[in-house]
Structure formats: structure tokens, C-alpha cells
Amino acid sequence: MKPYPRKQYWNEPTMSWWERAYLPEIMRGLFITGGVFLRNMGRWVTLRKGALTTYYPEETRADYAEGNRGKHVLTQRPDGRPQCIACNLCATVCPAKVIEIEAAFDPDDVAHPKYPVRFEIDYSRCIFCGLCVEACPEDAIRMVKEVPNLPTADRWSLWLTREELLTWSPRSDVAKPYPPKADPLTKEPA
């Protein structure tokens, strides 16, 4: 039987006689991988880290990009209460419908009587689009570089609650100076 004619391509690989001899190139490959092995092994036995990956839940990557936005935070008023006024704009704009807010009334706070008693985000469905941050009229929700501690065995612990979202307490903030400056009109601390 006539053998099937093999098609000739314009970019046929060409090999020199050295590469055709096979063994030298195999040796070269073994030296490369063996070199990597010895280098990394040398690092491990001298108590340094010989890997590019991380022990994920215990250790997170140090080289997250500056622009990474992996976690929501709720900003706080100087007394520690959330800036959020429970207007539900973020929950409305959210394309994945992951934000749930339960509002409550606080007669003692005349300026901001409406506040969230529950503010929860489902991280199993959040797509990290940042629309909630854009929608917020009060600069109450932001996204930060870190990622929440997500690895878990069940889907119900993927909800981040108000308490966890309120743990963000920056020493310095461009938008809001901490400690806050006195109000120029009333001369009272904001």
C-alpha cells in the first residue's frame, strides 16, 4: 500500500545533527530540571522557601497587585459605627444579588437615624465587579487589596457578616482623615 503522503508545512521543524543525536538534548533537559531541583532543595534544607507557591489558607501571596480588589470593607464613623445608612443602593445595583441588608432605626442618632443591623455579602456568588462601591452615596463600602479567609468546608461560612466587614480601621485615609478634623462651622469634632 502506498503510504499516505505527509503534508509539508512552511514551518517544518528543523533539527541539527546535534539535536538529532537525541542523547545530548535529553541530557540538557535533565540538567535543567535537575538544576531547578537542586536549587530549590538547597533552599529548603537551609530553611528558606524553595517554591513560588504558598501554603494557601495559612499564607497568602505577598505579591498581590496594588489594584487587586478582593474584599469589601465597611467604613466607620469616628465612634466606630458603620458609615452605611442602609439605603440598599448597593444591594439594588449588585448584578449577582449577593448583598443583604437589614435596616434599623436609631432615634438617638439624629443625623443618621437609619443604620444596618445586618450587612452580609455572599462571597460564593460575588463577582467582585465593584458596582456596590460606585453606587454608594455615603462612601460606606469600599474594596481593599486583601482577600477574605475563604477556604471552608461548607457554603454557609462564605457569608461575610457586618462585624467582619467592619474590622477595617485604617490609621490614615485619603478620603477621611483619622482622627477627624473639627467641623469648621460648629467647631465640634465630626
Add this chain to the structure above:
Amino acid sequence: MMQDLVVYLVFIAYAVAVLLLFGTVLTWVERKQAAIMADRIGANRAYLRIPFTGIKLIWWGLFHGLADGLKMMLKEDFSPNAYDRFAYALAPWAVFTPVLLAFAVIPFGGLLVPGKLLSALPALSAWFGERAYPMQIARIDAGLLVVFAFGGLTIIGAMLAGWSSSNKFSLLGALRAGSQMISYELIMGATVIGLILIYGTVDLTAMVRAQSGVVLGVLPAWGVVLQPFAATLFLTAAIAENKRIPFDLPEAESELIAGFYTEYSAMKMGLFMFAEFIEIAIVAALFTTLFLGGYNLPFMTDEGFVLPGNHVAPLAHGVVVAIQLVTFLAKVLLMSSFQILIRWTLPRFRWDQLLTFAWKFMFPLAMVNLVVTVLVVWALHA
């Protein structure tokens, strides 16, 4: 008579323990070495917790092998409907048993004189008297031939597995396994003929003894020094014989799912895997015995070190035995590690390339090597 029984039972227990240990530890070595070669950390999540405490023993993921074994034991032993029941059940054992048996003729240490070793216990020492045993389970003159005979038996297991599963992928895998293993067995045989010519024997113990001298004044008379070309070809053929990447065509998962053990599950499949890992150790042991001076360090004999220039440094019998046992294990571990390095470096062959490589590249080279060896041996003897 009783003394022989005791000594050989100890040898058998040692050999089986070493093989099973290598089979288990090599799974861990394979995972970790692959990870380190690829800048990763590797499996490290399995742990044993000391009961009633919070102390977790992780030990760099060493217990993953244990978890694997447990998983294999507890999984459903699924078997297909249309299959040859007897051959199907027999196949894993037909692969596993010869692999264990091949180690019987490989010497893992020099001459053992229990009477000398146990001189601290006079009663026991007197019972053993002057008896001496080479450290090897079966002292057979045709040792090398026995290894090849058992190596040939594993083909039957692979073919049985593929045939009895009544699955096209299994059958294709088995056909590939058969043709590949027969081709490479031939090359293995052709490469060691050179060694047989040089040492003038197929007795593995005698081969190791012959390697404890020196050549050209300084180099140890190891097989790899006398026959470097044959050593390379032999190792390549042995890896092909073991059906590991780059020669894992019989179980090429992208083409044949899992080749001849597609239809096997639970511990039956585990036996195939276990046999593969033990065979790494067997190949390493065989290579060590034939080409790397066996259980001896360079310039070492059963009496002690004989350095070039006839400087003799005798050692106590116990020290020699300990050094030989440790040296053998260390060499086998190093060679196993080298095989794993190859496995994680090279990509898989294509099927026609595999057979072309065997018959048109390696076989002529082995023949050339043999002819040159014959001429040199003839010239030296004449």
C-alpha cells in the same frame, strides 16, 4: 540447618520490608520531587493527629501514601459485567508477584558471618559457628537470567488485564504493553551481554565482587566505567520496561484512559500502581548491582577498603555489613530518584516513535556496543 533457616528468614523479611517500604516511600518521593522541580510545595495536607492532643504530625506530607492506601482499600471494588472473571482477578497478582520475586536474586550486602557478627553473645555465636552467607535470598548461579525471566512474566499480567477487561481501551493498552515490553526486554538483554563478557559470569554476587577492584589504576571497576554506553541504554530500556513516562504508552491517559487497567478499581488498581513503584526500586537495584558496584563503596571489599596503590584499611565485620546495607539502600534511592527526574522531565513518545526508537536506534547501538566489547575482550585475552 536450623541456622540457615533463621538467616534466610531474616533475609526474606528484610527484602520484603525494604521493597514495600520503597513502594510506599517512592510515591511520596515522586510527588515531592516533582513539586520541587516545578517550584511548587507538593502534597502536604495529610496528617496523623496524636489521639487526645492537638498535635498534628504532618512530616512533609509523608502520610499521603497512607491516605492513598486507605482510600484504595475502602473504595468500591467495581468490576465490569462482561469479563473473564478468573483472568481479571489474576492479572494484578501476575504483575505484582514477579516484581517482588525478581529481588530474590539481587545481593543487598556482602558475605555475612553471623558467628563473627554476634561475638558479643557467645552461645549464639557458637551455634552459628563458621557459617557464612552472602546477603541475598537465593544464591543462584544464573541470577541475571532469573531477573530477566521474572521481568518477562509481568508482560503476561499486563496482557491478561487488558484481555480480560473486555474493553477496547484495555485491549489496545495491553497490545501496546506487550509489544513495547518485548522490544525493550531484548535491548536490556543485549546491553548486559557486554557485562557478562567482561565479568565472565551471570552470577550477580560474583559480578559485584568483580566491580570492587580498580581499572586504569584509580577508577573503581564499576560497570558504568567499563560500559558507560551500555549503562545508558540499559537504564533507558529498563524505564521503558517499567512503562513509565516517557514510555508510558500502554497507559497513555490522553489516548487510552488508563490503558490496560482502565477497568480496575480499588485495591486491584492499587496493586498495579504499587507494582510500578516497586519496579522502580527493582530497576534501581538491578542498575546498582550491574553498573554501580552493588553494595560496595568505591575501593571497598568484604574485608575493608583497598585504596589504589595497595593501601589496605581493614574494617570490623559489623562495620562492613552496616556500610554495605546502607550503601545499597542509598544507591537504590538515588537511582530511583534519577528515574523520577527523567519521568518529570521528558514528554511521552508517539507510538510509532517508541518502536522505531527501540528497533532502529537503540538495538543497533546495543549491537555496536556488543561488537566493540567483544573485540576489546578478545584483544585483551589474546
